[in-house]
Amino acid sequence: VFSLLVMMILFHLMAFAMPWSKGTVTKPAWYDTGGYQVEIDHIRYVFIRTARIKYDDRWYDVPDRAHLLTPKTRVRIQKEGFRIYALEIEGR
Numbered sequence: 001v002f003s004l005l006v007m008m009i010l011f012h013l014m015a016f017a018m019p020w021s022k023g024t025v026t027k028p029a030w031y032d033t034g035g036y037q038v039e040i041d042h043i044r045y046v047f048i049r050t051a052r053i054k055y056d057d058r059w060y061d062v063p064d065r066a067h068l069l070t071p072k073t074r075v076r077i078q079k080e081g082f083r084i085y086a087l088e089i090e091g092r
Helices: 002-017 062-068
Strands: 020-032 035-040 043-055 058-061 074-080 083-091
Touching: 020 062, 035 062, 043 062, 058 062
Parallel strands: 043 083
Antiparallel strands: 020 035, 020 074, 035 043, 043 058, 074 083
């Protein structure tokens, strides 16, 4: 159990060490069986379960602010492959 907890903590710390990438939403966020998804620069991404969205200098859970991710919204994302760990809305 302890090793599992340590692995989870390290996994989350790695997510915050990831660089930020800029992009523009090209398809609004939607919910699918795999979770919340969004298309940025014509690439489809899925939010991990613990992902958060930063808007107006506050962090929110994805379901609470996914409606803000509409086409032409400028964002920064922390990602690995096609998984988003954090998203910051820069402009709408």
